[in-house]
Amino acid sequence: MRLDAGPVLRTLRRQPAVFTMLVLEIAAGVATLTALLLSASWYGLIGAQHSSFDEENLLLVSSYTPGGDEAALVASQRADLARLRAIPGVEAASSVSLSILDARWIYPALFKSPDSKRRAVGWPAFTDDAAPRTLGLHAIAGTLPPDAGGDDGGAAREAYMTICLAKALFGSPANAIGRFVESDQNVPVRVRAVVQNATMRIPFMPHAGCVLFIAGGAPVGHEAQVYVRTAPGARDTVQTRVRDAFAGEARRRWIDVRSLDTTDSQHVRVGHGLAAFLSIIGALVGVNAQLGALAATSFLVAQRRRQIGIRRALGATKADIVAYFLVESGFTMLAGSLLGLGGTVLLFLMMRPFFQGLAVDVGAIAAGLVLFWSATIAATLVPALSAARVPPSVASRSL
Amino acid sequence: MRLFGYHVGLAWRSLRRDPVVSAIMLVALALGNGVWWMSLAEYVRFSAWDIPLAPTLHQAELLRPRDASAVFADGARDNPYLAPRAIQERTQVSYPELQRLQASAAPVRQSAGFRAEVVVRGPDGGGAVKIARFTNRAFFSMFARPFSAGGPWPEDADAGGAGVVVLGRATGRALFPRGGAVGQTITIEGRPFRVVGVLAEYQPLNAPWQLLIIGGSEDALFLPLADFDALGVWPDQPLLHTPPESDSRSALLRSDARFVVSWVDLPTPAHVEAYRRDLDRSFGPGGYVLRSLAEWRRAFAMPTSQLSFFSFLAVIVLVGGVFTLVRFLFTKGLTRGAELGVYRALGAPRGSIFARTWAEGMLLGVPAAVLGPLAAQPTCWIFNHYVRLVDMPLEVTAFPVFVGIAISIAATALGLLYPAWRLSRATPTVYLGMG
Numbered sequence: 001m002r003l004d005a006g007p008v009l010r011t012l013r014r015q016p017a018v019f020t021m022l023v024l025e026i027a028a029g030v031a032t033l034t035a036l037l038l039s040a041s042w043y044g045l046i047g048a049q050h051s052s053f054d055e056e057n058l059l060l061v062s063s064y065t066p067g068g069d070e071a072a073l074v075a076s077q078r079a080d081l082a083r084l085r086a087i088p089g090v091e092a093a094s095s096v097s098l099s100i101l102d103a104r105w106i107y108p109a110l111f112k113s114p115d116s117k118r119r120a121v122g123w124p125a126f127t128d129d130a131a132p133r134t135l136g137l138h139a140i141a142g143t144l145p146p147d148a149g150g151d152d153g154g155a156a157r158e159a160y161m162t163i164c165l166a167k168a169l170f171g172s173p174a175n176a177i178g179r180f181v182e183s184d185q186n187v188p189v190r191v192r193a194v195v196q197n198a199t200m201r202i203p204f205m206p207h208a209g210c211v212l213f214i215a216g217g218a219p220v221g222h223e224a225q226v227y228v229r230t231a232p233g234a235r236d237t238v239q240t241r242v243r244d245a246f247a248g249e250a251r252r253r254w255i256d257v258r259s260l261d262t263t264d265s266q267h268v269r270v271g272h273g274l275a276a277f278l279s280i281i282g283a284l285v286g287v288n289a290q291l292g293a294l295a296a297t298s299f300l301v302a303q304r305r306r307q308i309g310i311r312r313a314l315g316a317t318k319a320d321i322v323a324y325f326l327v328e329s330g331f332t333m334l335a336g337s338l339l340g341l342g343g344t345v346l347l348f349l350m351m352r353p354f355f356q357g358l359a360v361d362v363g364a365i366a367a368g369l370v371l372f373w374s375a376t377i378a379a380t381l382v383p384a385l386s387a388a389r390v391p392p393s394v395a396s397r398s399l
Numbered sequence: 400m401r402l403f404g405y406h407v408g409l410a411w412r413s414l415r416r417d418p419v420v421s422a423i424m425l426v427a428l429a430l431g432n433g434v435w436w437m438s439l440a441e442y443v444r445f446s447a448w449d450i451p452l453a454p455t456l457h458q459a460e461l462l463r464p465r466d467a468s469a470v471f472a473d474g475a476r477d478n479p480y481l482a483p484r485a486i487q488e489r490t491q492v493s494y495p496e497l498q499r500l501q502a503s504a505a506p507v508r509q510s511a512g513f514r515a516e517v518v519v520r521g522p523d524g525g526g527a528v529k530i531a532r533f534t535n536r537a538f539f540s541m542f543a544r545p546f547s548a549g550g551p552w553p554e555d556a557d558a559g560g561a562g563v564v565v566l567g568r569a570t571g572r573a574l575f576p577r578g579g580a581v582g583q584t585i586t587i588e589g590r591p592f593r594v595v596g597v598l599a600e601y602q603p604l605n606a607p608w609q610l611l612i613i614g615g616s617e618d619a620l621f622l623p624l625a626d627f628d629a630l631g632v633w634p635d636q637p638l639l640h641t642p643p644e645s646d647s648r649s650a651l652l653r654s655d656a657r658f659v660v661s662w663v664d665l666p667t668p669a670h671v672e673a674y675r676r677d678l679d680r681s682f683g684p685g686g687y688v689l690r691s692l693a694e695w696r697r698a699f700a701m702p703t704s705q706l707s708f709f710s711f712l713a714v715i716v717l718v719g720g721v722f723t724l725v726r727f728l729f730t731k732g733l734t735r736g737a738e739l740g741v742y743r744a745l746g747a748p749r750g751s752i753f754a755r756t757w758a759e760g761m762l763l764g765v766p767a768a769v770l771g772p773l774a775a776q777p778t779c780w781i782f783n784h785y786v787r788l789v790d791m792p793l794e795v796t797a798f799p800v801f802v803g804i805a806i807s808i809a810a811t812a813l814g815l816l817y818p819a820w821r822l823s824r825a826t827p828t829v830y831l832g833m834g
Contacts, residue, residue: 015733017821021726028719032712039705064528066518066588067631070647106636107484121481184639206481220646221633222516252589254518254526273786280778281437284430285716291427292723295420299727303734347712354705 018300019332022293026336026376029289031343034368036282038348040275041364042355047271049203050262051100052196054136057235058260059228060099061242065253070220077224084228087245089238092147092229094134097126097218098200098211099225101258103266108206109183113169116179120168122161122210124186125200126218132160134229135198137213141166141173142193145215156186156217160193165210181212189214202267206356227260235259282368286375294379301325301383305390313392325384326377333376337369344368406751410759413731424727425763425770431720432771432807437778438713439806440799444791446701447603449798450543455666456692457506459678460489461496462685463655482702483610488638490610490699491657503677505670506663510538511624512608513659514635519620520586521574529570529619530635531587532609533627539565541662542608547571549581549596552623559625564592569790570619571597587622588630601791605701609660616790634658717807720767721814728760728815732822743827753823757815764811768804 061084065076077095084093112119131137132144140163159181161169166176173194182188189212197209230238239257246255262268301308308321344365352358414421443449492500497511512534520526538544539551548571552563564587571580571594580594602617622630633648637656665671671689678687690698701707732739739752772795783792 018726018730018733021722021729025719025722025726028715028722032715032719035712039709064516064518069631104636107487107638184641218646219651220648250526251524254528270786270788277778277782277786280781281434284434284778285719288427288431288434288716288720289723291423291430292720292727295424295427295727298417298420299730299734350711351708354703354708 022332023336023339025289025292026333026372027339027343029285030337030340030368030372031347032285033282033372034340034344034365035347035351036278036285037364037368038344038358038361039351039355040278040282041361042358043271043278044275045271046203047268047275049199049208049267049271051200051260052198052209053260054229055260055262057230057232058135059230059235059239059242060101060258060260061226061228061246062099062256062258063224063226063246063253064222064255065224066222073222074220080224081226083245084226084242087238087241089231089234089241090228091231092130092134094128094131094227095126095218096131096135096200096213096225096227098123099227099260100199100202100208100262100267101260101265102225103202106201106205108201109185109212111165111169111181111183111212113179113181114188116169118169118171120165120210121207122165122168122212123201123205123208124183124212124214126156126186126214126216129215131213131215131227132195134227136229137195137198139193139195142177142191144193144195154216156189157215158192159189159212159214160195161191161212162195162197162209164197164207165212166191166194168207168210183212186212186214186217189217202265204267204270283371286371289372290375290379293376294382297325297329297380298383298386301387304387308387308390309392312390318388321388321390322381322384325380325387329376329380333373337372340372341365402751402754406754407758407762409755410762413755413759414762421763424724425767428720428724428763428767429770429774431716431723432767432803433774433778435713435717435720435807436771436799436803437775437782437793438710439803440772440775440779440795441793442706442710443796443799443802444793445604445706447605447607449796450603450607452543452607452692453541453664454692455664456541456695457663457665457671457674458490458661458690458695459500459663460688460690460698461492461682462687484638486610486699486702488657490660491638492659492661493655493657494634494652494659495655497659497661499681500661500678502681503663503674505673505677506665507670508537508541508664509662510535510541510608511659511661512538514609514618515627515632516635517587517620517622517630517632518589519570519574522583522585530616531620531622531632532618533622533624534608535624537664538608538621541664542606544602545599546596547599548578549594552595556623557625559623559629561623562590562592563595563623565596565598565621566594567617567619567621568598568601569617587620588632590630592622601794604789604791608662610699717810721764721810724760724764724811725814725818728756728818729821732756732818739822740827749823753819756819756822757812760815760818761808761812764815765808768807768811771803771807772800 061080063077063080065073067073081093081095084090108121109124110119111122129145130147133147137144137160139160142160144160145158161176161181163173166173169181170176170179176191176194179191180188181191195213198211199208200211201208228238228242236259239259242257246257249255311321348358348360501509501511512532514530514532516528517531518526519529532538535557536551536554539546547568549565551565552561555561556563564585566574566580574580574585575583575597580597583594584591585594586592631648633651634656635658637651637658640655640657663674665674675689678689743749743752776795779793779795
């Protein structure tokens with residue numbers, strides 16, 4: 001088998017319009033396919049995010065209590081907390097206003113500090129002094145509030161923030177200690193500690209790991225969320241006990257008890273669903289482009305039947321004919337892919353504002369190219385094998 | 400025009416000469432059109448283009464001095480994550496501002512509304528937390544919401560206490576899967592409410608009556624605005640500007656937190672003038688901007704988002720499909736150069752070659768465009784079953800089908816002008832020389 005580029009280049013020069021269009025088509029296909037795979041990869045990463053808490057031993061108890069009496073609502077929520085803390089197997093329980101399992105669209109806050117010119121987008125989570133123990137937070141800088149175990153409702157007292165927010169507002173965790181932070185959603189509170197990053201909103205939301213935990217000051221409302229830390233390995237047992245404890249109130253209130261299991265959450269389902277969906281769309285785009293290429297290549301082969309017959313009469317083997325078409329296809333693929341990668345760069349720059357944290361995923365780009373190359377080779381092979389079957393006698397038919 | 404049938408016949412014979420290749424081309428184009436159509440349908444669902452609204456609808460944007468979160472709106476235009484909130488800040492008003500807006504008697508129709516979560520129990524007794532829209536009867540006619548059963552509550556129910564409710568489409572189906580919801584009683588916040596109507600359509604994601612509830616579920620049920628206080632529920636996601644003086648509901652309602660959307664219908668210039676005079680009295684001249692529906696749509700265009708990006712990709716796919724067809728016809732024309740040369744030498748004018756090539760392309764392009772929505776059905780099904788972003792599924796409705804097919808055919812017709820023109824240009828001798 002001879003891989004001779006000369007005849008191929010001459011053919012390409014003879015029909016520049018057709019091959020220019022083919023190159024542009026491949027470029028558009030490669031750029032679109034890689035952009036789809038990059039976005040699929042981004043959604044896949046979203047679907048892989050978890051809260052960073054010890055989910056094996058955490059429950060989330062959400063409740064909604066009808067009624068307009070605010071004092072009664074506050075009393076009911078405090079009573080719930082006390083009942084939960086008293087259930088055997090519960091090590092700690094905390095009221096926290098945010099959860100990664102809450103799929104509703106809620107807007108973030110814009111945090112600012114009189115001690116810093118910076119502003120940062122993040123999430124205020126109203127909670128209590130037991131939260132560090134319940135959630136397993138540990139101080140990176142400063143000290144966390146002691147969990148006295150008493151009634152810790154009331155006005156906002158102080159706060160602790162995640163590393164992400166501390167860096168965005170003050171440059172480093174150490175600089176955040178002792179500073180005051182306020183936003184459109186909370187009064188000024190003093191930062192006493194910086195803790196590890198924890199995802200408290202569905203990861204589709206911006207800066208889901210930038211959180212200000214505020215001890216006290218939770219707005220009164222019908223809804224309440226309580227995180228419950230169970231004894232190691234006792235999550236399922238405690239879940240049953242909690243459900244039993246609140247079963248008698250199902251007619252009056254709405255209560256949901258579930259494990260803090262992000263593998264079963266909406267962002268995982270939507271993230272993985274979109275990743276798969278976009279991959280399917282990418283595959284359709286690839287198939288669409290290759291079917292078009294297959295149809296057009298079939299005509300090019302038909303056009304060259306006499307030329308192929310002459311080559312066969314002059315000694316070219318079937319493999320030489322197939323190789324000829326593959327080399328021709330390779331040239332256009334190479335040119336189209338290079339142009340397409342340029343297009344991918346442009347699309348990547350367009351995507352970045354909408355896909356927070358989007359990174360160059362070499363694997364996705366390589367997968368796009370490999371898929372496109374494989375499909376193109378397949379689309380070329382079908383007419384090329386047909387061309388290889390042209391007998392040398394064809395050369396004399398139209399003479 | 401009288402030769403139209405003749406050219407189409409020639410084009411059809413040309414396609415039938417290579418039936419397999421023609422079929423492959425048709426499938427390729429239909430798949431491309433399927434991807435394009437799906438993206439368009441999602442965009443239409445998002446944007447509410449297909450809801451016919453009266454051009455006489457108006458909304459007043461209240462202008463406020465810079466405050467604690469003004470920077471949020473200032474820098475938000477370029478930030479796709481913050482842009483929705485910036486738009487909501489400008490299209491929503493606070494509860495006290497609503498009272499002042501409603502004091503005007505100039506509008507022929509007024510609709511104010513907001514969302515709140517409520518506990519709903521159906522006939523089977525099972526409870527769920529749902530999003531209710533508290534609004535008035537005029538809402539349903541102002542925003543052209545069709546009913547599948549029943550209708551809006553009577554006018555006197557706007558005063559509150561009538562115990563009536565309208566169900567959204569998904570909620571109606573969930574609570575009464577066998578139909579017959581109208582006249583039944585459900586429990587909301589522990590109180591009985593009689594169902595008077597069920598909506599026929601899902602709402603758009605970016606509903607004009609409350610912009611950019613992106614990522615949220617639809618309004619599950621509708622209740623008279625006056626019942627809001629009696630039920631004691633809290634507004635959903637108020638946009639806080641300054642933290643309220645206390646954590647209580649009453650403090651929130653007194654605060655500058657924005658969560659209400661207010662629309663008015665001003666059918667004549669006289670109505671507009673009268674409303675302006677009232678606004679001048681309430682908010683001072685220059686304290687507001689009154690916009691007609693068209694002006695409002697320009698001012699609050701949907702911000703660019705991931706959906707915009709995917710729509711852009713879909714346009715590339717559509718253009719790519721046209722490009723593929725163009726190249727296919729061009730290649731086909733070149734390979735049959737000798738045949739076309741003979742045709743020209745026998746007296747066929749350039750227009751004839753042009754018309755035949757163009758018609759051949761359209762014979763592939765038009766069926767492919769029509770098959771596009773059909774080809775998209777498997778992906779629609781996957782989207783609705785495995786992605787399911789919100790409780791409003793992506794549906795095949797007339798508007799995106801018509802617009803998708805029309806745009807696809809128009810793009811194909813335009814694209815085909817090039818190969819038709821190129822193939823008709825060459826002289827008969829050049830073609831004969833290729834033989």
